[in-house]
Amino acid sequence: MSQMPPQAALSKCPSCAEPLESGDRFCGACGHDLSVAAVPHNDTPTLTMSGGAVPRPAAPGDDPQVPARPPHAPRPDASGAGAPASAHPQQAAQPSSGVRFDRPAEPDEYPLQAPDPRVAAETAAEEDAAVCVACRAGRVDSDGYCENCGHAQPRERDHMEQEVGPVAAVSDRGLRHHRNEDAFALGRAGLPDGSSALVAVVCDGVSSATRPDDASLAASRAASDCLLAxxxxxxxPQQAMHDAIVAAARAVDALAGEPATAREHTPHQNAPACTFVGAVVTSGLLVVGWVGDSRAYWVPLDRATPAARLTEDDSWAAQMVAAGLMNEAEAYADERAHAITGWLGADAYELEPHTASFKPDRPGVVVVCTDGLWNYAETAEEMAEAVPLDAAVRPLHSARVLVGHALDGGGHDNVTVAVLPFPAPPQGAGSA
Incomplete structure (x- = not known):
């Protein structure tokens, strides 16, 4: 390929008239390519977006014999590197009828770049690193204890509240335990006839077992999922409750690596375990299910009507009473009263789900709770006295009041309670 003949040295830029130095290939002021041969101006049209040609308006200082730099070519500086788009404002052609002749002028300043989200997350994590609630100075380690004073920190499950439409529950660690081993699950399901069913499951981890908090959480979630499906x-509802208890047992068994279908005659020792109580309320039916000593109570809105306990404990005390060996007061005063004879866990010899159904003839509320509450309101009458009169329309408030009742009484255990109105309101209706 033949080469272009050398051009005579120029003393000034043919585009902007700035002085040039010997050997310059580009104008240091406007970036004009000094090697471009001079051609008549009308031979170098600028293309429109549609491909037609329009003449470029002449800028002050333009030499009609030297073409301008192609509109989208990089703007070089004297060394060939790109120069800022605002290097020479005269070079920016004016737009005409949808045509952009050059890049828009760059701003004098650019906004700061958004922070890297990974860096932001790390910074937030450092800022949110827990500071001890007791001494307000030490950092909290991964086990939840202050590295300075050793104080145990509040955990997420220390106090939990939830409201699902007209059903609500509250769970609290209590005043003596170092963690909350209770768990609950709530739900609301539509029935084939278009009516609504309310669901509440409450589980109490067996403190003498391993991972009791995991057991109660797994059981409550598995049972609730089963019922709502x-x-x-x-x-x-009664069959659904039975199946839900079986599903909860399997979930707890799995924590010990023990398949529920292959329970051995010599079960695991001290495996994760919990008690279970649940309720399903429809427009005309109330169903409860339980294993262990967590309870369900019926409290009518008309307090002139007697309240009732709907469950029977799987406990040493209940066995003594059933066998006629002690009356209820004597049995529950014994230090062995709360020794349970039924629970969910791989070390239970057999699973005996208890279910019962009722058809109340008047409105009321169902109270589903662990022994952390009923220790302070054991009889049905005592429970009815503790339940607020507006419990059916303010279930969350009522659950809070009942937990407060237990804490005021001493709070020796974890406290969990769910409140369900009967009959269940229609689909779409919530608590007032």
């Missing part, structure tokens, strides 16, 4: 398909 079965009820919309028309499964009878």
């Amino acid at each position: 079965a009820l919309p398909h028309g499964t009878h």
Whole structure:
């Protein structure tokens, strides 16, 4: 390929008339390519977006014999590197009828770049690193204890509240335990006839077992999921409750690596374990299910009507009373009273789900709770006195009041309570 003949040295830029130095290939002021041969101005049209040609308006200082730099070519400086777009404002052609002749002028300043989210997260994590609630100076280690004073820090499950439409629950660590080993799950399901069913499950981890908090959480979630899946398909609530207890048992068994279908005659020792109580309330039916000593109570809105306990404990005390060896007062005064004879866990010899159904003839509320509450309101009458009169329309407030009742009484255990109104309100209706 033949080369272009050398051009005569120029003393000034043919585009902007700035002085040039010997050997310059580009104008240091406007970036004009000094090697471009001079051609008549009308031979170098600027293309429109549609491909037509329009003449470029002449800028002050333009030499009609030297073409301008192609509109989208990089703007070089004297060394060939790109120069800022505002290097020479005269070079920016004016737009005409949808045509952009050059890049828009760059701003004098650019906004700061957004922070890297990973760096922001690390910074936030450092800032949010827990500071001891007791001494307000030490950092909290991964086990939840202050590195300075050793104080145990509040955990997420120390106090929990939830409201799902017209059903609500509250759980609290209590005043003596170092963690909350209770758990609950709530739900609301539509039934095939268009009515609504309310669901509440409460589980109490067995403190003498390993991982009692994991056991109660796994059981409550598994049972609730089972109930909310079965009820919309028309499964009878009592059958659904039985199946939910079995599902909860399997979930707890799995924590010990023990398949529920292969329970051995010599079960695991001290495996994760919990008690269970649940309730399903529909427009005309109340179903409860339980294993262990967590309870369900019926409290009518008309307090002139007697309240009732709906469950029977799987406990040493209940066995003594059933066998006629002690009356209820004597049995529950014994130090062995709260020794349970039924629970969910791989070290239980057999699973005996208890279910019962009722058809109340008047409105009321169902109270589902652990022994952390009923220790301070054991009889049905005592429970009815502790339940607020507006419990059916303010379930969350009522659950808070009942937890407060237990804490005021001493709070020796974890406290969990769910409140469900009967009959269940129609779909779409919530608590007042």
